[in-house]
Amino acid sequence: MLPHTQPGTVGNRVAFPDDRDRNAATLDVMRIGAHVRQDADPIGAGERLGADIVQLFLTDPQKWDKPEPHPQADQIRQSPIDVVVHSSYVINVASLNNRLRMPSRKAVAEQAAAAADIGAIGLVVHGGHVRDGENPAAGVANWRKLFERQQDKGGFPVPILVENTAGGDFAMARHLDAIARLWDAIGEFGAGFCLDTCHAWAGGEELLGIVERVKAITGRIDLVHLNNSRDEFDSARDRHANLTTGLIDPAMLTAVVSAAGAPVVLETPADGIADDLAYLRGALSGD
Numbered sequence: 017m018l019p020h021t022q023p024g025t026v027g028n029r030v031a032f033p034d035d036r037d038r039n040a041a042t043l044d045v046m047r048i049g050a051h052v053r054q055d056a057d058p059i060g061a062g063e064r065l066g067a068d069i070v071q072l073f074l075t076d077p078q079k080w081d082k083p084e085p086h087p088q089a090d091q092i093r094q095s096p097i098d099v100v101v102h103s104s105y106v107i108n109v110a111s112l113n114n115r116l117r118m119p120s121r122k123a124v125a126e127q128a129a130a131a132a133d134i135g136a137i138g139l140v141v142h143g144g145h146v147r148d149g150e151n152p153a154a155g156v157a158n159w160r161k162l163f164e165r166q167q168d169k170g171g172f173p174v175p176i177l178v179e180n181t182a183g184g185d186f187a188m189a190r191h192l193d194a195i196a197r198l199w200d201a202i203g204e205f206g207a208g209f210c211l212d213t214c215h216a217w218a219g220g221e222e223l224l225g226i227v228e229r230v231k232a233i234t235g236r237i238d239l240v241h242l243n244n245s246r247d248e249f250d251s252a253r254d255r256h257a258n259l260t261t262g263l264i265d266p267a268m269l270t271a272v273v274s275a276a277g278a279p280v281v282l283e284t285p286a287d288g289i290a291d292d293l294a295y296l297r298g299a300l301s302g303d
């Protein structure tokens with residue numbers, strides 16, 4: 017049985033609305049935060065940053081380990097800070113290689129369950145890719161199978177947020193035409209979308225109007241990964257920069273946030289995250 021807090025004290029949620037109401041309407045609606053490295057104490061890290069939302073890994077992102085129950089699960093669920101989980105980098109749902117695809121499917125299911133345990137709003141999963149020369153349509157079909165098979169088990173307990181990626185000519189979610197083919201296959205299962213601004217830029221998608229173009233395909237943007245880029249447009253390189261230090265005009269990043277109307281997670285270099293949050297809040301409030 018899950019532990020319950022007393023009515024009226026649930027997660028301090030009741031303590032904050034007055035303060036939040038004083039903020040600009042945009043800021044009130046929009047949850048802004050960051051990926052935190054302190055996986056053992058994500059809420060503490062979020063509080064120190066003044067974040068509304070934190071993103072974390074629930075297992076070593078370079079390994080296949082099944083997540084352990086989080087020692088702070090109760091605190092995380094009850095906190096007014098929202099939580100989203102980023103799945104492991106090793107996952108590639110699209111892969112035509114059984115020995116990669118099978119553990120990927122299993123890991124998505126395990127990490128979605130672990131994300132639900134801490135009350136996360138979703139599980140971010142990279143679009144993945146097939147290898148050079150392989151048929152991308154087969155990769156799309158593998159994404160569909162992920163959802164079909166899980167549907168037989170009642171579906172995923174949190175939304176799966178497919179993230180666009182920066183590189184490769186055989187990626188499932190680099191270019192919008194590929195995302196459109198992917199969505200034809202998985203949209204009906206309630207798949208969500210995470211738009212990463214660095215990945216879109218480095219992947220060769222213009223940021224001007226991208227929210228509208230993505231929503232025309234997916235119908236939704238559930239999360240924005242707001243990152244500047246150290247590399248040129250269409251470089252296919254994935255190196256995030258702090259908001260005002262990369263090659264993307266910071267005003268363009270702010271415009272994406274305003275248009276998307278979705279929670280925002282910074283995945284920028286840690287030393288600059290506090291400044292990034294201050295910059296973004298200032299820009300959105302018109303300071």
Ligand SMILES: [Zn+2]
Nearest residue numbers: 179212241283
């Ligand atoms: Zn990202």
